[in-house]
Amino acid sequence: MSLKFFLKQYVRLVALTGLVLALCAGLFAGVSSVRGHYWQEHFPAPLMRWLAAVPQPAEQYHWLASLYDFRVADRAELALSPVIAERLSYGQVVAQATGLGQRILVRNDVGEILEIHFRDTYRDVAEALALISAWHLNDVLPGQRDDAMAEMSEHFGVGLRRLEDPARLPSAEVLQRVMDRGIAFHRAGPGGPGGALIRLQDGTLVSLDLPPPFNRWSWPVLLMLVLVAGGILAAALFLLLRDVDQNLRAVESVAMRIARGEMGARVEAGEGALVARLADAFNGMAEHIQRLVGVQREMIHAVSHELRTPVARIRFGVQMLESCKDQASLQKQLDGIDGDIQELDELIDEILTYARLEQGGPVFNLQEASVTDIVRQVVSEQQLIRPEVSIEAEIAADSEPWALSDIEPRYIHRAIQNLVGNAARYANSNVRVYCHIDEDTCRVDVEDDGPGVPEQDWEKVFTAFARLDDSRTRTSGGYGLGLSIVRRILFWHRGQAFVSRSPRLGGARFSLVWPRKKLDDSIM
Structure with missing residues (x-):
């Protein structure tokens, strides 16, 4: 789980909690105010109606005046508002909050207003x-x-x-x-x-x-607050799950489209979607599947094309064996068949290597090894194979302290070997391998003095089975897979392979660049 996703959900949870608390607090305050005012009028109502029914309450209960400021007046004396006067006319008991407590009013049958003040x-x-009860009970017989x-x-x-x-x-x-x-x-x-x-x-x-x-926290109020809070949380959960469900349905729909053969179908999920990471992973998987399907189709087409020539030569050589009249011609045909079989074996090895790298890569065992030693080894091996071409390595003076890099030595050797071998085939006389390593990056440049690669084809040369022209590959023994293998090896090392023009020799310059130390998410 990413920190950004956690913080976003945490903020949403805090905001939702704050909303629920604020709404419940406001609702509780409003309901309590209404309930409190109703209680202030309802609780003293029996007392006030008793006083209103007494003919002369101020004289009969004279002690109420000194205790609770009880008095009987008319509407004009009290200066009542129209709303209160109307309520009193309906026989209602009215409570008004004052600085010292509650002012309770009621209207008797003759239109007089009875007023009393209660502090508590x-x-x-x-x-x-x-x-009042004591006054009446003392006045009756036991x-x-x-x-x-x-x-x-x-x-x-x-x-x-x-x-x-x-x-x-x-x-x-x-x-x-x-x-x-x-x-x-x-x-x-x-x-x-x-x-x-x-x-x-x-x-x-x-x-x-x-x-x-009066109890502000009565169980109906608490039940109401629980229902309101539960309703808000249920609504928030519904919206959240609806969003998740919609995104999952989108992923499901795209998966079904891909299953029907629509390899270009992708999931559209915004940054704020809860399943954005799933959508990104799914789209990455779909991209990988689409690329693998494309590579598979391309390989089937290209392999069938590549195999025709050596197979046809082998078939022709077998037929020619019957017409050989002497040992020398027979040996010549057998050598040709053996060469064609060797070519088929090399082609199959290239295809298998490319397929293994393209379909997810081998199990890379990155280990600390000297890149400069590998460069020198490749140059030495290729010089023996191509004695007619001058192949030299130039190691930057400040590279040796950083020569140890986290690599898969066998595959880095293969990548540099492919580039040096290609350069030697197309060079006129010189091939130079430049190696520069610093604290963070390894770089190997292979340059030749050959015809170079046209700029419009700089990306095409890394495509599997790509041929710029027949003469550059068939006569030199290539299959169009070497540079594709190089790029895939660098991809699994989190690096890049690219081509440009050599500023020193005038031919092609193939460059390999990758991080010297493996990243945290390196493929092991």
């Missing part, structure tokens, strides 16, 4: 309900209290019951507060449901149990 809505409503508690419990939406079981008594601190004030607010724990303990005038303890307070 949950606690203040509990204590107000406890005070035998009627159960009915009164049931009526107020139903109206207020709370639980009012006598506290007779000692096990249900709250802490001593709460009891002490009840003794001092007559009522005491208490809670089961942080965030838990609360209640109030009421002591009536005859000493009876009454418990007022409240519903749970």
Whole structure:
């Protein structure tokens, strides 16, 4: 996995996570705001409607004014907005946030507006309900209290019951507060449901149990956030898998086209595609297959053409054996047949070498060897074979310290030998082999004083079975494979082979250039 691909996917994941968190946070804040406002109006609604139903609540519950700024006014005094006035006209309880808490409004049957302020809505409503309940329960006979508690419990939406079981008594601190004030607010724990303990005038303890307070993290909200986050992740995963599926389908389609014989079909995948590396590898494979198929067709055609001449000469020589009248003519025909067989053997060896290199190369065992020693060895061998041509090696003075290179000695020897052999065949009298090696690169130039290669044919000479003219190959014993083999050997060494004109001798100059040390991805 490439670092670029990892970073790109990591950035996408971080962006998606940030999007999910931001969306969930915004959604949670919005929902909590709506739910909180609704609770601020819904929770004190039974108390406010009770007060609205009382004929003169300000006089009857006069202590509410000092505790919660309770008052009864008309619309003009309060300067209500049209929206709030309309809501009040529908009998709704309205809550307005103020700097000190919540301002709760309700309209009674005669059109008056009841206003009360709560600093802590949950606690203040509990204590107000406890005070009102105590006021009414103290005013009824003990035998009627159960009915009164049931009526107020139903109206207020709370639980009012006598506290007779000692096990249900709250802490001593709460009891002490009840003794001092007559009522005491208490809670089961942080965030838990609360209640109030009421002591009536005859000493009876009454418990007022409240519903749970507002919980921002209720399970429906959490479920909603999980569903939203899961939905976003599912959508992102769907888009990702759809992109992968489309690219895989494109690869599948191209594979089927290649199977039908469309060797030029290729996968088109942009840089950002998740399967871009697969597409590149597939296209590389398709290129290689197309080239191998082309080489195979070319080789079949060229080999059939190349084999006709020596086979025809052998057939002719065999027929001529019958007409030989003396030993000398018989020996001449046998020598000719032997030469043709030798030519066939050399041709088959060249074809097999080229095919092995072209179809993926041999198992290269790159090892450290002296390039200058190989150059000197090739020059010495070719000089013995071609004594009529002067073949000399010129090694750059600063090359010896860097002579050791990571190469396959047998194939580098073969490449230099092919070039020197070709140069000796076409040279008039001189062949020079120049070798220059530095810290990074090895370079071998083979120059001759022959006719050279026309510039328009500089690339063609490296094509398998290519012939610039019949006289350059047939009369000199070539098959058009030597330079193709040279180029493939240099390809597997991560190098290049090319031809130009010799500036010193005037003929052709064939050059081999390759890295002195193997790369990390060298083929071993």
